[in-house]
Amino acid sequence: MWDAPGAAPGLAGGVGQKVGVNGAQARQVSAQGISRNLSSYGDDGFSRYLRNAFLSAAGYGREESSRPVVGITDLRSDYNPCHRQMGELLDNVKRGVLAAGGLPLVFPTASLGETFLNPTSMLYRNMLAMETEELVRAQPMDAVVMLGGCDKTVPAQLMAAAVCSVPVVIDVVGPMLTNTWRGQRLGACTDCRRFWAQYRAGDLTELEIDDVEGSLATTSGTCMVMGTASTMASLAEALGMMLPGGATPPSPTGERLRHGTATGRRAVELARVPLLPREVLTRPAFENALRVLSALGGSTNAVVHLLAVARRAGVRLELDDFDRVSRETPLLVDLKPSGDGYMEDFHRAGGVPVLLKVLEPVLDTSHVGVSGVPLGEQLDRIAAPASWQRVIRAWDDPVGNPGALAVLRGSLAPEGAVIKVSAASQNLLVHEGPAMVFDSPEEAARRLDDPDLDVTPDHVLVLRNAGPVGSGMPEAGSLPMPRKLAALGVRDMVRISDARMSGTSYGTVVLHCCPESAVGGPMALVRDGDRVRLDVPARRLDLLVDEEELASRSAAWQPPELPARGWRRLHAQTVLPASQGADLDFL
Numbered sequence: 001m002w003d004a005p006g007a008a009p010g011l012a013g014g015v016g017q018k019v020g021v022n023g024a025q026a027r028q029v030s031a032q033g034i035s036r037n038l039s040s041y042g043d044d045g046f047s048r049y050l051r052n053a054f055l056s057a058a059g060y061g062r063e064e065s066s067r068p069v070v071g072i073t074d075l076r077s078d079y080n081p082c083h084r085q086m087g088e089l090l091d092n093v094k095r096g097v098l099a100a101g102g103l104p105l106v107f108p109t110a111s112l113g114e115t116f117l118n119p120t121s122m123l124y125r126n127m128l129a130m131e132t133e134e135l136v137r138a139q140p141m142d143a144v145v146m147l148g149g150c151d152k153t154v155p156a157q158l159m160a161a162a163v164c165s166v167p168v169v170i171d172v173v174g175p176m177l178t179n180t181w182r183g184q185r186l187g188a189c190t191d192c193r194r195f196w197a198q199y200r201a202g203d204l205t206e207l208e209i210d211d212v213e214g215s216l217a218t219t220s221g222t223c224m225v226m227g228t229a230s231t232m233a234s235l236a237e238a239l240g241m242m243l244p245g246g247a248t249p250p251s252p253t254g255e256r257l258r259h260g261t262a263t264g265r266r267a268v269e270l271a272r273v274p275l276l277p278r279e280v281l282t283r284p285a286f287e288n289a290l291r292v293l294s295a296l297g298g299s300t301n302a303v304v305h306l307l308a309v310a311r312r313a314g315v316r317l318e319l320d321d322f323d324r325v326s327r328e329t330p331l332l333v334d335l336k337p338s339g340d341g342y343m344e345d346f347h348r349a350g351g352v353p354v355l356l357k358v359l360e361p362v363l364d365t366s367h368v369g370v371s372g373v374p375l376g377e378q379l380d381r382i383a384a385p386a387s388w389q390r391v392i393r394a395w396d397d398p399v400g401n402p403g404a405l406a407v408l409r410g411s412l413a414p415e416g417a418v419i420k421v422s423a424a425s426q427n428l429l430v431h432e433g434p435a436m437v438f439d440s441p442e443e444a445a446r447r448l449d450d451p452d453l454d455v456t457p458d459h460v461l462v463l464r465n466a467g468p469v470g471s472g473m474p475e476a477g478s479l480p481m482p483r484k485l486a487a488l489g490v491r492d493m494v495r496i497s498d499a500r501m502s503g504t505s506y507g508t509v510v511l512h513c514c515p516e517s518a519v520g521g522p523m524a525l526v527r528d529g530d531r532v533r534l535d536v537p538a539r540r541l542d543l544l545v546d547e548e549e550l551a552s553r554s555a556a557w558q559p560p561e562l563p564a565r566g567w568r569r570l571h572a573q574t575v576l577p578a579s580q581g582a583d584l585d586f587l
């Protein structure tokens with residue numbers, strides 16, 4: 001507990017104050033605030049003296065530097081348009097920290113703009129998690145506000161938080177607002193894919209797709225459907241790592257800024273009376289989060305991310321937990337890509353707190369998150385979904401049946417694969433067809449554009465070498481329809497891969513097949529024309545090739561070369577399977 005709230009005795013300290021007797025007293029303070037994590041010069045008094053000298057150079061007097069320190073992450077980058085309003089949010093968090101008597105100190109970390117990273121932002125999620133963890137450990141702070149937003153940032157921050165020994169509060173930049181194009185409401189990025197599919201099918205001209213391009217993402221903020229960013233923000237709130245109501249206020253609104261101010265204030269309280277992430281990230285917290293994930297029809301990427309966070313938090317969470325909870329929980333939120341609405345609609349309907357109210361009978365309401373108030377007490381103040389809206393549904397009036405997410409096993413994925421049933425075509429959930437195999441997303445893109453490709457709607461498109469080891473697990477699993485079939489009106493086919501897909505995507509797409517092909521899993525052994533059978537109701541995914549033939553193919557298989565150097569090599573050498581969260585094995 002913080003034992004010297006506010007200014008230390010005799011250290012009112014203002015700009016230009018000299019260090020005298022009182023300064024000597026200040027150098028005796030215990031290892032909290034700015035005296036935490038001292039740089040090592042072999043003399044702690046000297047280290048504190050030097051630190052204060054440099055803080056003075058930054059304009060901080062002794063009154064300020066004796067306050068509880070709240071570190072705040074800054075993920076601004078010109079390479080991340082989703083975070084372009086983060087500066088304003090940072091200012092509000094700082095305002096909250098100052099008003100509560102703390103000292104806010106902002107520090108930058110990697111930004112991870114989803115659409116600007118090659119081959120995929122997922123390759124850098126663990127790097128951001130490690131960077132954030134190390135900077136919290138190395139720098140002086142009594143609590144941390146982690147501000148994120150774009151897809152991989154919140155997962156990385158939750159992973160870092162799970163191993164932090166100071167309180168952490170997550171907050172996000174919030175979703176974008178929607179726009180319209182020719183009278184149609186649209187937003188990033190389910191509609192990005194819908195319009196692109198129309199363009200590939202020849203239903204939109206070059207000029208029209210250019211026009212759509214300028215209309216999809218019109219404000220600051222994250223993709224405004226229930227994609228990965230929205231899913232992970234909602235799950236951070238459900239886990240209790242974000243103050244209630246923080247997942248949904250749109251980025252350009254005052255409500256978003258006010259939530260930031262409240263977050264800053266609360267961080268100072270937590271600095272004084274700590275509640276540590278490992279006390280928040282408990283088994284009940286994950287059970288509650290799985291309920292919310294299922295009710296949202298959230299992104300399949302959340303499976304990998306939650307597994308990684310739980311592993312770091314020391315909570316035993318497995319793929320089968322996702323399937324179990326999903327089977328018991330109906331789809332209750334009507335948002336794209338599983339439904340029709342956008343995040344601003346979810347927000348107006350009450351957001352995550354109202355969804356939690358619907359789920360209350362199946363939640364652990366004794367859980368206490370960073371607000372410090374047990375979930376049950378919070379929900380006593382929340383009303384059931386209002387009758388004027390249809391975005392958040394009552395349990396007995398769902399958008400879809402239980403089972404929005406399914407975990408499959410079988411000879412093609414003995415260690416598991418996932419499918420987002422709520423975004424798949426019902427008529428393809430049981431399907432058998434010949435495989436058409438692609439060794440990379442680039443090969444798939446080239447061949448699927450070939451008007452002479454010998455492909456039928458019955459084919460099962462198989463993409464490999466796209467798992468965590470193979471290529472960092474890009475969102476390439478939602479392969480585009482072959483141009484030839486798209487022109488005939490085919491909008492969905494069974495697609496199978498060891499890749500991920502964007503949370504904004506839809507289709508009958510089986511993902512995260514484990515073990516992945518780059519380590520010699522069954523995906524590596526599939527050949528064109530092999531029969532593949534998908535049976536979602538039976539939770540099966542099978543390669544219908546006899547074992548003797550597969551053993552002979554396995555004996556001839558050669559592993560791909562590792563990346564030559566740097567982070568990519570370290571990642572490929574140490575990354576865990578998707579079924580364990582794809583964290584690095586030494587973290």
Ligand code: FES
Nearest residue numbers: 082114150222223
């Ligand atoms: Fe940043 Fe979608 S690209 S959240």
